[in-house]
Amino acid sequence: MYAAWTLKHKPTSLAQVVGNKEAIQKFVDWVKSWEKGVPKKRAAFFYGPPGIGKTVTVEAFANDSRMELVEKNASDYRTEDAINRFAGLASQYGSLFGVKRIVLLDELDGLTGTADRGGVKAITDIAKNAQVPIVLIANNAYDPRFSNLRNYCLLIQFKKPPAGEVMKHLRRICESEEIQVEENALKFIAQRSEGDVRSAVNDFQALAQGKRKLIYEDVSWLAYRDRQESIFSVLRMIIYGRTCSSAKRAVDMADVDIDMLFEWIYENAPAHLTDPHDLVRAMDSLSMADVYRGRIRSTRDWSFTRYVIDFMTAGVAMARQNTKASGWIPFKFPQRIQMLSRSKAQRAMQLNIGYKIKRKCHISAVRASKEFLPYLRIIFKNNAEMAAGLAKWLDLDQKMIEHLASSEEKAKAIAELVR
Numbered sequence: 001m002y003a004a005w006t007l008k009h010k011p012t013s014l015a016q017v018v019g020n021k022e023a024i025q026k027f028v029d030w031v032k033s034w035e036k037g038v039p040k041k042r043a044a045f046f047y048g049p050p051g052i053g054k055t056v057t058v059e060a061f062a063n064d065s066r067m068e069l070v071e072k073n074a075s076d077y078r079t080e081d082a083i084n085r086f087a088g089l090a091s092q093y094g095s096l097f098g099v100k101r102i103v104l105l106d107e108l109d110g111l112t113g114t115a116d117r118g119g120v121k122a123i124t125d126i127a128k129n130a131q132v133p134i135v136l137i138a139n140n141a142y143d144p145r146f147s148n149l150r151n152y153c154l155l156i157q158f159k160k161p162p163a164g165e166v167m168k169h170l171r172r173i174c175e176s177e178e179i180q181v182e183e184n185a186l187k188f189i190a191q192r193s194e195g196d197v198r199s200a201v202n203d204f205q206a207l208a209q210g211k212r213k214l215i216y217e218d219v220s221w222l223a224y225r226d227r228q229e230s231i232f233s234v235l236r237m238i239i240y241g242r243t244c245s246s247a248k249r250a251v252d253m254a255d256v257d258i259d260m261l262f263e264w265i266y267e268n269a270p271a272h273l274t275d276p277h278d279l280v281r282a283m284d285s286l287s288m289a290d291v292y293r294g295r296i297r298s299t300r301d302w303s304f305t306r307y308v309i310d311f312m313t314a315g316v317a318m319a320r321q322n323t324k325a326s327g328w329i330p331f332k333f334p335q336r337i338q339m340l341s342r343s344k345a346q347r348a349m350q351l352n353i354g355y356k357i358k359r360k361c362h363i364s365a366v367r368a369s370k371e372f373l374p375y376l377r378i379i380f381k382n383n384a385e386m387a388a389g390l391a392k393w394l395d396l397d398q399k400m401i402e403h404l405a406s407s408e409e410k411a412k413a414i415a416e417l418v419r
């Protein structure tokens with residue numbers, strides 16, 4: 001079973017939380033000030049964008065200082081009643097065993113609608129009267145709903161950590177997972193995440209899990225990729241879809257084109273459909289989708305698209321009959337696309353040689369690169385003289401000769417003869 005790296009490598013100590021040093025210090029000082037008596041502001045209000053360590057800061061701190069953490073999030077306090085039920089925890093000093101307590105009300109943004117008006121008021125009452133440190137967390141503390149609540153809180157802003165800090169966290173994961181990662185690959189992932197540590201870790205896991213080594217080319221192709229959240233939820237809708245129509249609807253949500261979506265489904269269905277019969281059905285369906293893709297390519301008749309979509313979405317969704325949605329299985333990026341983009345430079349080179357052949361032999365460059373190249377390779381590897389003659393005749397440049405000879409030494413020898 002896979003564990004999400006955001007959980008597996010979640011900081012257990014403040015020393016492992018990256019970025020936001022000032023905010024964290026402000027928080028630590030405030031909690032310490034409780035030792036001298038109840039401070040003026042009894043609640044701290046953390047706010048800032050998602051995935052940057054707000055929640056984890058409180059958890060790591062409680063762990064470091066061996067405080068009891070009472071943690072609730074929006075689903076626990078949907079109503080005023082629910083809040084009042086645990087308000088008692090906030091009004092008693094310490095816990096049963098004399099351990100100091102800290103109460104965390106997370107995801108305040110989750111309180112929505114008029115039904116929760118009372119909720120915010122009940123939280124405000126807790127903040128006013130608390131006997132232990134209360135931490136409130138929301139993405140936006142300046143929501144008008146919180147205007148009164150804010151008066152009773154020490155506001156602490158969390159900002160997106162810079163890429164260098166995100167890299168620190170990724171490096172810690174590399175060490176623990178024993179993966180060797182090129183520095184610029186890490187940098188690429190960190191920069192792409194734009195300070196969202198959670199999404200950086202998710203990206204990193206999808207790319208690196210099960211590998212010993214990760215190089216820049218393994219990640220750079222991501223630049224073409226759309227936001228992962230959307231594609232992940234689209235995949236979930238398809239593979240775990242319960243109706244044909246919901247699985248088909250996923251296509252409209254996907255930011256990627258049909259061919260790319262096909263690659264995503266093809267890559268991920270096997271890991272998710274653990275029942276072999278389900279998988280057979282899904283693969284059958286995907287192969288049908290691929291047949292129609294081929295027809296579109298050869299006839300240019302785009303009306304076949306609807307069959308491609310039906311087979312690859314509804315077909316795959318209906319294939320799942322025995323597999324239960326159990327545990328957490330990460331989605332992986334399509335390897336085929338990854339390989340294509342990795343070999344892009346090579347393919348470009350082959351095509352360029354194809355153009356040279358085309359000029360002399362009057363066949364298409366693509367055909368030339370497919371049909372002639374293998375023979376040229378054999379010649380260039382084994383017969384420098386003949387290779388030199390061909391290189392001259394075809395007007396190949398040094399790079400092309402190197403490509404065909406696949407060794408610098410041989411290429412040099414051939415180039416000598418050309419001159």
Ligand SMILES: Nc1ncnc2c1ncn2[C@@H]1O[C@H](COP(=O)(O)OP(=O)(O)OP(=O)(O)O)[C@@H](O)[C@H]1O
Pocket residue numbers: 005006007009010011016017018019048049050051052053054055056057138139161169197198201
């Ligand atoms: N600053 C950080 N240092 C180390 N790990 C982090 C940091 N920020 C996030 N993470 C990782 O991402 C996960 C999610 O972080 P956390 O729950 O603290 O985000 P958050 O800021 O509370 O986001 P949200 O607003 O969505 O609740 C953590 O479990 C951890 O693995």
Ligand SMILES: [Mg+2]
Pocket residue numbers: 054055056106107137
């Ligand atoms: Mg959080």
